[in-house]
Amino acid sequence: MAKRSHAHPQTQASSPSESKHDILRSAQRVLAILELIARTPGGLTVRAVSKLLQLNISTCYHSLNTLLTAGYVERLPSGHYVLGPQIPYLNDAYLRTLTHDWPATDPQESWRAVARASAHQPSLSQRLRPILHSLSERSQEPAYLAGWRYGEVELQAIVEPAHAERIPGIYIGYRGHAHAHALGKVLLAYSSPAFVEDYLARHTLIRLTQQTIVERTLLCEELHTIAHQGYSIDREELHADTACLAAPVRDAQGRVMAAIAISFRSDLLSRRGEWLTAQVLRAARQASAELRLSRHASDASRHPERWGGPVS
Amino acid sequence: MAKRSHAHPQTQASSPSESKHDILRSAQRVLAILELIARTPGGLTVRAVSKLLQLNISTCYHSLNTLLTAGYVERLPSGHYVLGPQIPYLNDAYLRTLTHDWPATDPQESWRAVARASAHQPSLSQRLRPILHSLSERSQEPAYLAGWRYGEVELQAIVEPAHAERIPGIYIGYRGHAHAHALGKVLLAYSSPAFVEDYLARHTLIRLTQQTIVERTLLCEELHTIAHQGYSIDREELHADTACLAAPVRDAQGRVMAAIAISFRSDLLSRRGEWLTAQVLRAARQASAELRLSRHASDASRHPERWGGPVS
DNA sequence: ATCGCGATTTCATTATTTGAAATGCTGCCT
DNA sequence: AGGCAGCATTTCAAATAATGAAATCGCGAT
Numbered sequence: 001m002a003k004r005s006h007a008h009p010q011t012q013a014s015s016p017s018e019s020k021h022d023i024l025r026s027a028q029r030v031l032a033i034l035e036l037i038a039r040t041p042g043g044l045t046v047r048a049v050s051k052l053l054q055l056n057i058s059t060c061y062h063s064l065n066t067l068l069t070a071g072y073v074e075r076l077p078s079g080h081y082v083l084g085p086q087i088p089y090l091n092d093a094y095l096r097t098l099t100h101d102w103p104a105t106d107p108q109e110s111w112r113a114v115a116r117a118s119a120h121q122p123s124l125s126q127r128l129r130p131i132l133h134s135l136s137e138r139s140q141e142p143a144y145l146a147g148w149r150y151g152e153v154e155l156q157a158i159v160e161p162a163h164a165e166r167i168p169g170i171y172i173g174y175r176g177h178a179h180a181h182a183l184g185k186v187l188l189a190y191s192s193p194a195f196v197e198d199y200l201a202r203h204t205l206i207r208l209t210q211q212t213i214v215e216r217t218l219l220c221e222e223l224h225t226i227a228h229q230g231y232s233i234d235r236e237e238l239h240a241d242t243a244c245l246a247a248p249v250r251d252a253q254g255r256v257m258a259a260i261a262i263s264f265r266s267d268l269l270s271r272r273g274e275w276l277t278a279q280v281l282r283a284a285r286q287a288s289a290e291l292r293l294s295r296h297a298s299d300a301s302r303h304p305e306r307w308g309g310p311v312s
Numbered sequence: 313m314a315k316r317s318h319a320h321p322q323t324q325a326s327s328p329s330e331s332k333h334d335i336l337r338s339a340q341r342v343l344a345i346l347e348l349i350a351r352t353p354g355g356l357t358v359r360a361v362s363k364l365l366q367l368n369i370s371t372c373y374h375s376l377n378t379l380l381t382a383g384y385v386e387r388l389p390s391g392h393y394v395l396g397p398q399i400p401y402l403n404d405a406y407l408r409t410l411t412h413d414w415p416a417t418d419p420q421e422s423w424r425a426v427a428r429a430s431a432h433q434p435s436l437s438q439r440l441r442p443i444l445h446s447l448s449e450r451s452q453e454p455a456y457l458a459g460w461r462y463g464e465v466e467l468q469a470i471v472e473p474a475h476a477e478r479i480p481g482i483y484i485g486y487r488g489h490a491h492a493h494a495l496g497k498v499l500l501a502y503s504s505p506a507f508v509e510d511y512l513a514r515h516t517l518i519r520l521t522q523q524t525i526v527e528r529t530l531l532c533e534e535l536h537t538i539a540h541q542g543y544s545i546d547r548e549e550l551h552a553d554t555a556c557l558a559a560p561v562r563d564a565q566g567r568v569m570a571a572i573a574i575s576f577r578s579d580l581l582s583r584r585g586e587w588l589t590a591q592v593l594r595a596a597r598q599a600s601a602e603l604r605l606s607r608h609a610s611d612a613s614r615h616p617e618r619w620g621g622p623v624s
Numbered sequence: 625a626t627c628g629c630g631a632t633t634t635c636a637t638t639a640t641t642t643g644a645a646a647t648g649c650t651g652c653c654t
Numbered sequence: 655a656g657g658c659a660g661c662a663t664t665t666c667a668a669a670t671a672a673t674g675a676a677a678t679c680g681c682g683a684t
Binding site for chain 2: 022023024026027028029030031032034035038039041062063065066067069070072074082083085086087088089090091092093094095096097129130133134150154160161162163169171172173174175
């Protein structure tokens with residue numbers, strides 16, 4: 001039995017971080033493979049996966065088979081594996097949860113507590129789509145809607161015009177880098193200081209382009225400016241060559257619940273900036289008006305603290 | 313493949329049905345949980361999952377933790393698990409593979425052989441989006457583009473107008489039930505008899521509504537009619553109350569590579585049917601012309617070993 | 625026809641997962 | 655107020671199920 005020459009106390013130590021004993025390793029590995037495949041445009045062969053992830057080829061083989069039978073990947077005749085039809089299927093389900101969405105207010109309390117009491121509304125993105133549509137139509141640029149979800153800014157709708165495309169790497173469900181785009185900044189600008197505090201504690205201000213604001217102080221100043229002027233500008237902070245304009249959308253109670261934006265080639269900013277800003281502000285006002293309209297009989301207005309506070 | 317299942321001194325209930333020993337069970341279980349959660353609008357608690365899937369609660373707990381840390385699910389404050397942000401992330405990657413798409417011709421040979429030699433084109437859906445857009449604009453109905461992928465009809469683009477929504481349950485990446493919708497029927501109609509043969513052998517003609525064509529003979533007749541008249545109609549065959557019209561798109565060589573369609577409330581068929589048909593045919597002709605034009609000098613031969621992507 | 629690379633399979637070892645049950649929490653009912 | 659019920663979380667030893675080295679198979683190139 002000259003098999004295992006090296007008796008490693010620990011596993012092959014492929015992962016630097018300590019292995020949680022709360023996690024199913026083979027399942028985790030399968031998910032990692034899925035991600036790897038997602039990152040690789042042309043797909044990967046069994047062997048390629050095994051090399052890139054430093055896994056035994058047999059393991060990869062079994063893992064890929066598992067993903068294959070479940071429809072998460074597909075096998076090209078060449079032996080390359082690519083993402084399979086189960087992915088858009090799941091995404092459709094995910095989008096439906098957006099549709100079901102909730103108040104999406106900002107501060108901690110809300111997303112810590114709201115939970116499921118939320119659901120069952122006509123959905124922001126549904127209701128505001130016509131507005132996004134006409135914004136995109138008028139400006140001939142892609143229009144976006146974002147709201148809060150679990151304390152993160154989430155992109156919830158995109159409407160593209162005939163001839164312009166959305167920012168690459170941005171998609172419905174995209175969260176993160178709120179400090180680097182107009183939607184995120186405007187939503188943060190209208191959040192409570194405590195929440196901004198919390199947000200900053202939870203995130204690093206990653207630099208994405210030369211222009212990205214990575215200084216906490218600078219960002220706070222920016223947020224003040226934005227709150228003051230009523231809209232935000234992203235000047236190539238998220239993506240080089242691209243600028244965005246965003247404005248807040250308020251619910252019936254006047255709270256900022258979402259934001260509407262457009263993106264465009266940044267050189268348009270000087271020429272058409274003012275006009276575009278006016279369009280975005282107009283769309284945001286329309287959206288707020290729309291939300292003011294239908295008082296969706298939310299039973300949420302029941303008396304909260306009727307019977308005593310926390311039991312402790 | 314799996315074949316051996318013999319008298320083994322294996323322990324008790326080893327085969328509920330037939331356990332492939334090609335598959336990682338805990339990974340498979342995790343994927344099954346993911347699907348279950350996707351199917352459940354409000355999310356599920358640990359216990360609910362364990363009951364529905366007849367799994368030990370401890371297993372579910374670990375599985376959900378695995379999914380949670382990887383971002384495939386999220387845990388609501390109420391303890392309900394819902395799909396997480398990794399899903400739209402993967403979907404974006406999936407869509408990018410569509411963008412990269414291939415000839416997408418129909419017959420076996422093609423999808424059995426084409427493989428990766430395919431990729432690296434400016435993408436059908438990209439190029440035809442303006443056409444879909446104006447079709448949708450004119451008709452004020454959602455417009456669709458579908459093509460072949462691995463021998464299946466796949467929906468590859470949707471353009472929705474301001475005030476009408478696409479058919480529920482239909483999404484980009486949706487495959488299947490080609491016999492029950494206009495896009496599928498028109499694509500089949502222009503496929504080689506051998507391929508239709510093959511397709512029918514691989515699929516059951518599932519009944520989706522009262523109107524669905526489930527008779528093989530009837531379907532073949534229908535395909536003939538379609539090939540003859542140059543477009544197809546779905547009269548509530550996929551979804552009650554909804555009708556579709558589809559027409560073929562041809563490449564420079566005259567082969568049918570894709571199809572363009574619109575959907576609308578079926579009662580419009582009698583009143584506006586002819587006009588709508590004309591619009592769809594026009595869009596399809598425009599699309600064919602577009603494909604005839606640019607002999608896309610496909611550049612961009614990316615190497616699979618390179619990874620990029622904003623979110624990670 | 626032979627070579628070589630990669631996919632597929634085998635099989636014994638053992639790390640990993642499992643499941644029953646204990647624990648601890650929260651909210652509800654009496 | 656107290657006790658009960660339901661649920662999430664944790665524990666731990668048993669044993670199943672995953673792993674990895676190496677053999678085999680297949681295909682395309684030389």
